[in-house]
Amino acid sequence: MSIYDSLNEEQKKGVFTTEGPVLLLAGAGSGKTRVLTHRAVYLIEELGVNPYHILAITFTNKAAGEMRERIDDMVGYGSENIWVSTFHSTCVRILRRFIDHIGFGTNFTIYDTEDQKTIMKDICKRLEIDTKMYKEKSLLAAISSAKDELISPEAYALRAQGDFRKMKEAAVYREYQQVLRKNNALDFDDLIVKTVELFQSDMEVLDYYQERFRYIMVDEYQDTNTAQFQLIKLLAGKYKNLCVVGDDDQSIYKFRGANIYNILNFEKEFPNAVTIKLEQNYRSTQNILNAANGVIANNVGRKAKRLWTENEEGEKIAFHQFETGFDEADYVAKDIRSKVREGMYHYGDCAVLYRTNAQSRLFEERFITASIPYKIVGGVNFYSRREIKDLLAYLKTIDNAMDDLAVRRIINVPKRGIGATTLSRVQDYADENGLTFYNALKMAEEIGTIGRASAKIRPFVMLIQSMRSKLPYISVSELLQEIIEETGYVRELEAENTEEAQQRMENIDELISKAVTYEESEEEPTLSGFLEEVALVADIDSVDETQDYVVLMTLHSAKGLEFPQVYLAGMEDGLFPGFGAICAENPTAEIEEERRLAYVGITRAKERLSISCARMRMIRGETQYNKVSRFVKEIPRELLAGTIQKEKMPDIPKPSMMAKNAFSAKPMALRRTGVPEARNFGNSAMKKPLDYAVGDTVSHLKFGTGVVKQIIDGGRDYEVTVDFSGVGVKKMFASFAKLKKL
Numbered sequence: 001m002s003i004y005d006s007l008n009e010e011q012k013k014g015v016f017t018t019e020g021p022v023l024l025l026a027g028a029g030s031g032k033t034r035v036l037t038h039r040a041v042y043l044i045e046e047l048g049v050n051p052y053h054i055l056a057i058t059f060t061n062k063a064a065g066e067m068r069e070r071i072d073d074m075v076g077y078g079s080e081n082i083w084v085s086t087f088h089s090t091c092v093r094i095l096r097r098f099i100d101h102i103g104f105g106t107n108f109t110i111y112d113t114e115d116q117k118t119i120m121k122d123i124c125k126r127l128e129i130d131t132k133m134y135k136e137k138s139l140l141a142a143i144s145s146a147k148d149e150l151i152s153p154e155a156y157a158l159r160a161q162g163d164f165r166k167m168k169e170a171a172v173y174r175e176y177q178q179v180l181r182k183n184n185a186l187d188f189d190d191l192i193v194k195t196v197e198l199f200q201s202d203m204e205v206l207d208y209y210q211e212r213f214r215y216i217m218v219d220e221y222q223d224t225n226t227a228q229f230q231l232i233k234l235l236a237g238k239y240k241n242l243c244v245v246g247d248d249d250q251s252i253y254k255f256r257g258a259n260i261y262n263i264l265n266f267e268k269e270f271p272n273a274v275t276i277k278l279e280q281n282y283r284s285t286q287n288i289l290n291a292a293n294g295v296i297a298n299n300v301g302r303k304a305k306r307l308w309t310e311n312e313e314g315e316k317i318a319f320h321q322f323e324t325g326f327d328e329a330d331y332v333a334k335d336i337r338s339k340v341r342e343g344m345y346h347y348g349d350c351a352v353l354y355r356t357n358a359q360s361r362l363f364e365e366r367f368i369t370a371s372i373p374y375k376i377v378g379g380v381n382f383y384s385r386r387e388i389k390d391l392l393a394y395l396k397t398i399d400n401a402m403d404d405l406a407v408r409r410i411i412n413v414p415k416r417g418i419g420a421t422t423l424s425r426v427q428d429y430a431d432e433n434g435l436t437f438y439n440a441l442k443m444a445e446e447i448g449t450i451g452r453a454s455a456k457i458r459p460f461v462m463l464i465q466s467m468r469s470k471l472p473y474i475s476v477s478e479l480l481q482e483i484i485e486e487t488g489y490v491r492e493l494e495a496e497n498t499e500e501a502q503q504r505m506e507n508i509d510e511l512i513s514k515a516v517t518y519e520e521s522e523e524e525p526t527l528s529g530f531l532e533e534v535a536l537v538a539d540i541d542s543v544d545e546t547q548d549y550v551v552l553m554t555l556h557s558a559k560g561l562e563f564p565q566v567y568l569a570g571m572e573d574g575l576f577p578g579f580g581a582i583c584a585e586n587p588t589a590e591i592e593e594e595r596r597l598a599y600v601g602i603t604r605a606k607e608r609l610s611i612s613c614a615r616m617r618m619i620r621g622e623t624q625y626n627k628v629s630r631f632v633k634e635i636p637r638e639l640l641a642g643t644i645q646k647e648k649m650p651d652i653p654k655p656s657m658m659a660k661n662a663f664s665a666k667p668m669a670l671r672r673t674g675v676p677e678a679r680n681f682g683n684s685a686m687k688k689p690l691d692y693a694v695g696d697t698v699s700h701l702k703f704g705t706g707v708v709k710q711i712i713d714g715g716r717d718y719e720v721t722v723d724f725s726g727v728g729v730k731k732m733f734a735s736f737a738k739l740k741k742l
């Protein structure tokens with residue numbers, strides 16, 4: 001029996017139609033990737049094609065790794081000569097060899113986001129751009145979108161005629177490209193753009209690669225952008241042996257310029273393309289598949305298609321609504337533990353999927369305490385994320401400043417213009433005098449070798465000292481707020497206005513939630529106590545290196561992967577779909593994109609799917625009452641085990657409970673100072689009178705407008721309950737919520 005016998009007729013067609021363009025459009029789990037891997041094997045083993053002539057492109061490094069593995073398992077010899085890689089690494093390889101044909105050196109540097117920002121700051125200064133009106137990050141975002149569409153600076157300028165803002169952007173774009181060229185550098189988007197440029201301007205190089213890559217395959221085709229499409233078109237221009245596979249229902253990267261018209265364009269560019277549709281799903285049980293079908297059917301703008309499977313019906317989809325996100329994480333941990341114990345699954349068979357990166361925190365903490373090995377795929381562990389490390393370094397420095405590394409980490413965050421030479425001289429001084437780095441900083445004026453640079457150090461020391469003096473009066477979460485305010489940390493991220501910055505802000509909000517939870521659970525919360533508690537879970541490097549681990553990741557990173565047991569967590573309106581989509585200018589399009597993401601999530605599960613949500617979720621220290629996600633309600637009821645309860649207004653705690661109530665942030669323990677009056681002083685010092693009352697209409701930055709339902713004097717702060725028109729009832733601290741009376 002050959003490996004091809006296991007394919008169905010349509011899949012065979014995809015594998016055996018090796019010559020000419022092929023478009024394979026099909027739903028999740030129907031074997032698209034399997035067609036690509038078998039096709040590669042067929043070309044080599046049956047048609048005798050040299051692996052050297054095959055190029056397979058996919059979306060993420062993980063997907064590329066899995067594809068390579070699947071091919072290696074089937075091909076005896078030479079499979080390493082196939083290029084299996086992402087768009088970007090394909091382009092890097094090509095450019096390293098030939099970019100000198102378009103005026104760059106082949107030893108070019110690839111700029112990351114930080115480098116880009118530095119360059120952009122310079123340019124704005126030089127061109128005297130008002131960076132309040134034209135934020136560096138949004139300028140970079142505009143340039144990036146232009147590059148996705150292959151729009152050159154000149155073309156950008158032409159299109160900008162009359163639009164003042166766009167004309168400015170065009171000027172910046174031109175300058176930016178010149179600086180990059182001068183530095184012999186490319187940014188991430190340039191990797192694609194320059195390869196296209198190289199191919200368009202140098203027929204010989206193009207011909208070389210067209211001859212080389214006689215067989216080209218592209219997975220996850222629905223998420224390619226215009227520039228990537230051009231690249232493929234050029235490469236496949238001669239032999240036209242191009243096979244693209246994708247699923248329009250899984251297009252989830254519109255925000256990165258993915259262009260769904262590439263599917264339509266394909267048939268236009270390659271009019272004689274063979275189109276193949278697959279309808280049988282081999283991955284999931286009937287119940288899981290029907291759930292996915294039920295959800296995606298609610299997208300109006302889609303080609304109707306319905307997947308079916310011969311797999312067994314399987315278990316119903318477990319649905320649980322918990323009181324809190326903590327309970328949810330606890331359940332997932334226990335469920336995994338018992339399944340592993342019973343021998344039903346290995347850890348590696350289980351995946352926890354969520355909408356936003358910040359959600360990993362609760363699971364990580366729970367898994368660490370339960371000794372469940374886990375790995376975050378396509379991301380970094382919560383406590384290793386840059387913004388979290390920065391803020392923790394501030395907290396440590398304020399707490400005792402004994403940790404030189406922490407102090408050095410934040411001395412120039414935000415930029416204070418303190419140079420490396422100055423820092424090393426401060427270090428020398430510290431070493432000579434047996435001081436900590438921070439104590440040396442405090443004495444900067446006395447360090448002769450650093451001269452005027454001491455003036456730049458002073459504000460930093462003042463900041464830390466002033467925060468320290470507030471310690472007796474404010475809670476850890478308030479301290480975090482102050483740090484963020486004083487350093488402008490979040491303001492900078494807001495100004496960036498990018499997906500990445502958005503995620504960083506969400507992570508910071510999650511750290512604030514962590515602090516509030518800590519304050520709620522401790523009798524005597526202290527900053528040192530908080531840092532100790534964090535250290536227990538933050539020290540993830542010590543987790544054993546093991547092959548068998550639970551995978552945690554965002555839904556976006558889960559594309560193309562599959563697991564026997566999947567936990568879809570945080571299925572709440574407001575989180576998934578997020579407020580961003582619900583309150584968007586054009587909610588239909590955004591909700592449809594979120595729904596495709598839900599479809600991706602559900603279809604990752606092979607045998608068991610567990611969906612969960614929390615009634616109350618703390619976000620940025622505020623407790624939100626969330627409804628069950630509309631996507632859960634779109635799953636036919638008979639497929640769910642567990643009931644979706646009718647929504648009810650949250651119980652609002654009575655004022656008498658407030659003294660003990662979890663919501664009142666406690667001031668830091670007085671142990672540190674021993675000043676008994678401090679608590680009272682602290683109370684009145686922090687709380688500002690409110691300029692709104694019950695019944696007033698107020699606005700919130702994220703939730704929009706709503707009516708104030710209740711205000712409770714929680715001692716140190718007011719706790720305000722607001723019914724927002726878009727997102728429902730939320731309870732929040734007045735000092736955090738920054739509500740504006742309308």
Ligand SMILES: Nc1ncnc2c1ncn2[C@@H]1O[C@H](COP(=O)(O)OP(=O)(O)OP(=O)(O)O)[C@@H](O)[C@H]1O
Nearest residue numbers: 006007008027028029030031032033034282283560
């Ligand atoms: N003809 C078949 N016989 C048996 N198993 C199959 C067959 N086709 C596909 N499968 C299995 O079904 C699962 C899904 O296949 P694959 O990952 O290729 O689907 P896909 O269409 O690429 O899914 P996605 O849209 O999620 O990327 C895999 O485990 C694969 O091995």
Ligand SMILES: [Mg+2]
Nearest residue numbers: 032033219560
């Ligand atoms: Mg696939």
